[in-house]
Amino acid sequence: MKLKFTLVLAGLLVSTAIVVSAETETACERVDGAIKIYEIGDNPVKDTDGNAGDACKELPDNYKINIFRFGLCTASPYNATNSLDSCSFLVNSDAGISHEIAYPAKADVTTNSKMAIGSYDHMVLVLENKLGIKHTEEFDTAIYGATGSGKKCWTIASTTAFAGQRSGVIEASPATPAMDCGDTPVPAYSYEIFDSMGEGGESPVFKAEDDEGFEMQGGIMRAKLLKSDLTTATNFEDADRMLVAIQLKSAKAISESTTGFEIRFKMTDSVSVDLSYDEGADRLYAVKNGADPFQIDLIVK
Structure with missing residues (x-):
């Protein structure tokens, strides 16, 4: 993850780094660092408030994204035509720039553009809607995965879909888990495609946009x-990228005295470790690491 670059802005040397921040607490109750399994059943875990469920929101070991655009804008990029005409970019690539995020590592990110001097009150990120997660989780009780069982479970090479409606993906379940379990973890990247901004279910309806903003x-x-x-995407199959637009509380100012940038990702709770109970076999399976929202900020130095 040592991708380096130099960016000349008003005759100055500018550097950009990605920083990952996270809190130490996690959503599920743990015993000696391992997620506590309360039952081999439909609600095997509890969050820190004592609510029972079948998933834990965690900080992933590794998170991979492919960035097409990243920058600041003077007008909202969240508009009817998805116009980015008011934006100035650090990343502006039709092919995309792949980047791997790992906590607590700090890594340079490849950029191919420069920010224009000015004041901006919006931020924009356009990335592939296929997000990669590589993660290992430990439980206090042995559970099952794709080929084995054990207290340690990890992601395997696989692709799932958020709403479960994309062709060519697996449906994460006890029959086809996207995780394996055993004694010696060998994690690989598992990918989740956001095929809709809405949930799936028995009567799924495609949604290109979220209902409301996330504060x-x-x-x-x-x-x-x-x-x-x-x-704008029109169905489960043609969604290929995700536009993330942020209306900033405080404007970002780029000037001749700017010496660098830090792109900060807050990854806490950005992966959902999903479990599923097979009643017929009376087994609990680790079936998926689902991609949940992350937060992003740009620090101007």
């Missing part, structure tokens, strides 16, 4: 699924 420390974040040509 975070730096502003209000909204997301929209796009086709590869950056027009």
Whole structure:
């Protein structure tokens, strides 16, 4: 993860690094660092408030994204035509720039553009809607995965879909888990495609946009699924990219005295470790690591 670059802005040397921040607490109750299994059943785990369920929100070991656009804007990029005309970019690539995020590592990110001097009150990120997760989790009780059982479970090479409606993916279940378990973890990247901004279920309805913004420390974040040509996606199959737009609480100023940038990802709770009970076999399976939202900020130095 030592991808380095130099960026000349107003005659200055500018550097950009990705920083991952995280809290130490996790959503599920643990015993000696391992997630506690309360029952081999439908609600095997409990969150830190004591609520029973079948999933834990965790900090992933590794998170992989493919970035097409990243920058700041003077007008909202979350608009009817998805116009980015008001934006100035650090990353502007039709092919995409792959980047792997790992906590607590700090790594340079490849950029291919420069920010124009000015004041910006919006941030934009356009990335592939296929997010990669490589993760190992430990439980206090042995459970099952794709080929074995054990207290340690990890992601395997596989692709799932958020709403479960994309062709060519597996449906994570006890029959086809996207995780394996045993004594010696050999994690690989598992990918989740956001085929809709809405849940699946028995009568799924495609949604290209989220219903409301997500409030975070730096502003209000909204997301929209796009086709590869950056027009709004129309169905489960043609969604190829994700537009993330943030209305900033405080404007970002780029000036001749700017010496660098830090792109900060907050990854806490950005993976959902999903469990599923097979009643017929009376077995609990680790079936999937689902991609949940992360937070992003740009620090101007």
